[in-house]
Structure formats: structure tokens, C-alpha cells
Amino acid sequence: MKYAYYPGCAAKGAAPELHQATMKVVERLGIEVVELENFNCCGAGVITEADPDLAYTLNAKTLATAEAMGLSIMTVCGTCQGTLGGVNKLLQKDEALRNKINIALKQTTGLEYHGTVSVKHLQWILVKDYGLDKLEKAVTHPLTDLAIAPFYGCYILRPESATGFDNWENPQSLERLIKTLGAAPVPYEGRTKCCGFPVFLEKEEIALQMVGSRVGEAKVAGAHAMVTPCPLCHLSLDIYQDRALEKIKVVAEDTAAPMPILHLPQLLGLALGFSSEELGMKRHFVATDALSEKIF
Amino acid sequence: MACLSACSTFEVSPDFLGPAALAKSYRFMVDPRDQAHKERLELLGEDNGIWDCVRCNFCVSVCPKDVAPMEQIIRLRRLSLAAGLSESMGALHITQFTKVVGQEGHLNETRLPLLMLLGHWGKLFRMIPLAIKMFLRGKTPFPFKRTKGYEQVRAIFKNRNDQ
Numbered sequence: 001m002k003y004a005y006y007p008g009c010a011a012k013g014a015a016p017e018l019h020q021a022t023m024k025v026v027e028r029l030g031i032e033v034v035e036l037e038n039f040n041c042c043g044a045g046v047i048t049e050a051d052p053d054l055a056y057t058l059n060a061k062t063l064a065t066a067e068a069m070g071l072s073i074m075t076v077c078g079t080c081q082g083t084l085g086g087v088n089k090l091l092q093k094d095e096a097l098r099n100k101i102n103i104a105l106k107q108t109t110g111l112e113y114h115g116t117v118s119v120k121h122l123q124w125i126l127v128k129d130y131g132l133d134k135l136e137k138a139v140t141h142p143l144t145d146l147a148i149a150p151f152y153g154c155y156i157l158r159p160e161s162a163t164g165f166d167n168w169e170n171p172q173s174l175e176r177l178i179k180t181l182g183a184a185p186v187p188y189e190g191r192t193k194c195c196g197f198p199v200f201l202e203k204e205e206i207a208l209q210m211v212g213s214r215v216g217e218a219k220v221a222g223a224h225a226m227v228t229p230c231p232l233c234h235l236s237l238d239i240y241q242d243r244a245l246e247k248i249k250v251v252a253e254d255t256a257a258p259m260p261i262l263h264l265p266q267l268l269g270l271a272l273g274f275s276s277e278e279l280g281m282k283r284h285f286v287a288t289d290a291l292s293e294k295i296f
Numbered sequence: 297m298a299c300l301s302a303c304s305t306f307e308v309s310p311d312f313l314g315p316a317a318l319a320k321s322y323r324f325m326v327d328p329r330d331q332a333h334k335e336r337l338e339l340l341g342e343d344n345g346i347w348d349c350v351r352c353n354f355c356v357s358v359c360p361k362d363v364a365p366m367e368q369i370i371r372l373r374r375l376s377l378a379a380g381l382s383e384s385m386g387a388l389h390i391t392q393f394t395k396v397v398g399q400e401g402h403l404n405e406t407r408l409p410l411l412m413l414l415g416h417w418g419k420l421f422r423m424i425p426l427a428i429k430m431f432l433r434g435k436t437p438f439p440f441k442r443t444k445g446y447e448q449v450r451a452i453f454k455n456r457n458d459q
Contacts, residue, residue: 009403038445041402046393108451158353194304194352202385209308283433
């Protein structure tokens with residue numbers, strides 16, 4: 001089991017703990033990864049807004065690099081998965097577009113993409129390729145006392161034409177992973193909704209309302225923590241949570257404590273026996289100490 | 297309407313024009329008989345307009361007629377940029393994000409807000425405590441390292457700009 005690991009900008013920038021936790025988890029599980037050291041940004045849907053062909057060429061470069069290595073791509077970011085995976089499906093389906101993009105790609109990098117690569121988020125790899133039975137056997141510290149709210153975010157689910165792993169209306173892969181680790185998945189309304197990240201710099205009020213709603217819903221449902229497969233959702237829910245607290249109107253005073261937000265590999269890492277320090281949880285804005293105490 | 301009911305922005309901001317109205321606006325924009333292009337784009341660029349969409353894709357997923365409203369909102373944004381309406385924060389997000397990636401290969405999350413908020417001193421000032429906290433927690437890599445492939449990325453951008 002070997003993948004070309006596409007870290008994405010956040011895991012190499014504002015969420016380095018995601019990369020740190022991912023490396024610990026894949027090594028422990030025996031998933032071999034080769035990091036794409038010359039990776040470039042997927043565009044996060046933003047470059048597509050400016051110039052779709054430019055975004056397609058940037059992603060084709062990543063896809064062609066992995067193709068030359070003979071490997072499928074592993075992502076750890078929901079937004080990268082939606083963008084890179086979506087472009088991949090488009091280029092696989094539309095030969096004329098692929099040929100057009102390949103002209104620009106070959107002129108500038110010497111690479112060419114033939115459409116043979118799969119792009120899979122670690123979440124999907126664990127559920128399908130690795131297998132939950134095997135994962136359960138690797139768990140050394142079952143998270144039996146934890147109630148975890150799964151937060152999917154947008155791009156790992158929608159549009160379905162770009163993703164296609166989970167049912168976008170009622171996804172279950174995060175819930176299944178949480179159960180496999182021994183914790184209880186918490187049902188709540190906002191698990192597939194937006195975290196507000198895409199508009200934080202330009203429409204802060206809208207974004208803060210979204211953070212407040214998501215965290216508030218998870219609190220009311222009784223979650224000890226939220227887990228997400230997307231570092232942009234993590235940033236949004238973690239670093240802006242204090243400012244969004246006043247937007248959490250539905251929460252009673254006794255549930256006003258901050259909600260720890262975990263990257264998926266951090267939750268996995270805890271169940272595999274890694275400490276919160278080893279998983280980079282000290283970098284979070286919302287303290288995770290109370291959560292760690294419940295486990296160790 | 298399914299798209300409005302599913303809209304993430306409308307849920308928290310009821311004055312948002314919404315996916316259906318914005319998709320309809322795009323139809324006017326591409327109608328060759330229409331003469332109000334720039335005026336309409338200026339109005340749509342105001343608060344509660346095209347830049348309030350969070351691109352969550354709900355409207356695309358629930359639409360029973362495959363209108364893909366969010367795609368039409370993105371087209372309106374592209375038309376706005378082409379019409380020179382590039383000063384709003386939403387427009388700056390797109391242009392500056394693209395510029396940073398074009399120069400550095402991947403996103404420099406410290407530089408992007410600086411470029412976007414240059415001149416918006418109040419907003420920039422309010423971000424300082426957050427920036428300091430992020431720096432202290434190692435969330436703003438310093439010095440920023442370009443990826444090894446940035447020269448190829450620059451070549452891709454140059455090739456695209458030359459076309």
C-alpha cells in the first residue's frame with residue numbers, strides 16, 4: 001500500500017500539525033507514502049474562479065507527477081481532495097480538454113497526463129483500501145469515553161461529480177472511522193455544512209455566524225470534540241472560535257466551554273497511542289488538554 | 297426553491313440575494329440584447345451579492361434542473377473582474393491568491409492577507425493579534441519556503457498570460 005502524498009498548502013503552512021500527525025499515523029499503520037516535494041497549490045477553487053484552464057494545468061502537473069511515479073495520490077485536505085480530485089475526474093472524462101491542457105503542461109514542464117491516477121483522501125483510503133477491521137486491530141487506546149462530532153465540510157462531499165465516495169446527503173465514512181476508534185459519533189445538523197473559511201477575509205460576519213452555528217450545534221448534541229478531514233475547516237473552527245462564541249446562541253451557559261477541534265489524523269493518532277504533543281495539538285488555539293485527560 | 301433553502305449563506309444572512317436570483321442575473325448578463333452589463337455587475341458586487349457566496353456547492357447539488365447556480369455566480373465574479381471591478385475584498389481574494397501562487401508555487405498564508413488588506417488599515421490592524429498568536433504557535437512559517445516546483449509553476453502562469 002503505497003501513495004504519492006500531496007500535503008497541500010495548509011499542512012505545510014498554517015496547519016503544520018496536520019502533516020506531523022499524518023506522518024505518525026501512516027507510519028504506524030504501515031501505509032507507505034512518498035511526499036510530492038515539488039507540489040503546487042491546487043487552487044482551492046479560487047484560481048478556477050480567475051482562470052479555469054490555469055487551475056486545470058496546475059492540477060494536471062500534480063497528477064502527471066504521480067502518474068510518472070506509478071502511484072495514486074493521497075490527500076489530507078478536504079478542499080484539495082475536492083479540487084484536485086475534481087480536476088482529475090474532469091480530465092479523465094473529457095479527452096479533448098485533457099489534450100488541450102497537456103499542450104500547456106508539456107510546453108512548460110515536459111510532463112503529460114494520461115488520466116490513470118486516482119486521488120483519495122486519507123479518510124477514504126482507511127475506509128476502503130486499508131479497511132476498518134485492520135484499523136480496529138491497530139487501535140491501542142480505544143477512545144471509549146469520547147463523543148465526537150464529525151465535521152465533513154463542503155469539498156470532500158460536493159459536488160458529487162468531483163468526489164463520489166460518500167453520499168453527500170448522508171455521508172457515513174467519518175462516523176464509521178470514529179466508531180472503529182472506539183468513540184461515539186455524535187449526530188448533529190451541521191456536519192455537512194460550510195465552516196465559513198472561504199469568506200473569512202472578505203465577509204467576516206457571515207463566516208463567524210457559520211463557525212458559531214457549527215460549534216453550537218455540536219455542543220448541544222453533547223460532543224466532547226469535533227473532527228474534520230479538512231485543515232481549512234480546522235482553521236476556521238479553531239482559530240476563530242473565540243470570536244464566534246457570541247454567535248452561539250443556542251447553547252446553554254453550562255455548555256459554554258470551548259470545543260476542541262481535531263484533524264482526522266490527530267483523532268486516529270490518539271487511538272494509536274500517540275500523545276497530544278506528538279500530534280501537534282499544542283498548536284491549536286482551543287486547548288485539547290481536557291480531551292487528552294479523558295483518554296490517557 | 298431548493299437552492300435557496302439549501303444555501304449556506306442565506307441561512308445566516310437572510311438579506312443575501314441567493315443562488316436563484318444570482319443565476320437569473322447571469323442569464324441577463326449573457327443576453328446579447330442586454331445593455332446594463334457594468335451597472336448590473338456593480339450592483340451585484342455590493343453587500344449581499346456575488347461575493348457573499350461561500351461556494352459550498354449545496355445549490356448545485358440540490359437543483360432539480362441542473363442550473364448549477366453557484367457556477368453562474370462564479371461566472372458573474374469572472375465577468376466582474378473582466379469589467380475592471382477588482383477593488384472589492386472578494387475580487388482581491390481571487391486576484392491576490394492567484395498572484396501569490398503564481399509567484400511562490402503554493403499559498404503563502406501570511407502574504408495573502410497582507411496583500412488583500414493593504415490600504416484597509418482598520419481591518420489589517422484588527423488582524424494583528426491573530427497574526428501574532430498564529431506566529432507564536434508556529435502557524436505562520438517563517439521564513440516562507442517555496443516548494444521545489446515553483447519555477448515550473450511560474451512557467452505555467454507565464455505561458456497562460458502569454459496566450
